[in-house]
Amino acid sequence: MKITILNGNSDNRKFDDYRNNLVKMLKLSDNSVAHFKLKEMEIRHCRGCFGCWLKTPGQCIYKDDSHAICREVINSDFVLFAAPLVMGFPSAVLKIAMDKLIPLLLPYIELVDNKECHHEKRYDKEYPLIGLLIEKGDDTDSEDIEIVSDIFVRFAIDFRTSSRFVMQTDIPVQEVSDEINRI
Template sequence: MKALILNGGSGNGRGEACRKIKDAATQEFRSRGLEVTAYDLDGMNIKPCRGCFACWVKHPGTCAIQDDAENVVRSIVASEVVLWITPVTFGGYSSALKKALDRSIPILLPFFIKVHGEIHHPQRYEKRRKILAAGTLANPDGEAPLIFHGLVRRNAINMASLRTETCVVSENADDAAAADAVRGLLLAAEIS
């Protein structure tokens, strides 16, 4: 089984908690026998989606922009578990993670289907995955975690996730707290 970690943390202080989560997740996945691929998105050459839909109409399944996002998308398609890690900003993702997720639309088809009364795009590939997300917060914020959980769940529906679990960790968390958060995610997602 393959696990993919998309670390949207930056190289500055806000990214330190994300790095701790990434390191803990790598160790936890490997201890469960999963093959792990991890990307530190902030240091990669991933340009923003242009919204040109070339990935749907000109060359289906392939983005017109040739950069590091191509490898990220291939890894998403090949994985059974994907973990998104990001500082939570106004309840949302870091720009690095947002760009990578936006650029993953080639895994969808340009058609529409109805799922539980909602309109969605069908998946291009049969393989489905579990999507986990770990956010970090600098200071307690009553609404940001709720917004983050909701955003992740909505995005996971669009990606036809088999299971979706989220957590939010303090940016001041030590290695043990990061590891506990990751173990909690894996337990909730039934990844043993």
């Protein structure tokens, strides 16, 4: 299986160790893994200019590292979004990269499940399934986890796929790896 990991960690060593172990384990079970350390990459935040829909359809008008990310993501079977929670939500580093995935959609809008407006897919294929790996902060409670999980499900709907899990780094790495291998 082809897996892309978008790693939104900024300065948390424990989280880095956890995620590195996960990458190792996933590779051992014959997955190909593209692992993006977002903090070290050049990703300009989305300006809402819609250039990626209306000027250079399918790619951000700025030639930053979001192009490489979009390429890997759309060609993956599974995408893992990973970040510690900061102020009760995955890091801004991760969210800035997530905002830059909209070139994978079209500007056109359709009703999903005959119910809600969302953008159409640009690519004629099943979009990668997604999962979220988070590390709790000192201030995280169960309500935060619920809010984050629900918002992630909304992101999945926007991205025309479905969320397979939201997992926390307080369980053994093996369990996360097993969960991904079951997909």
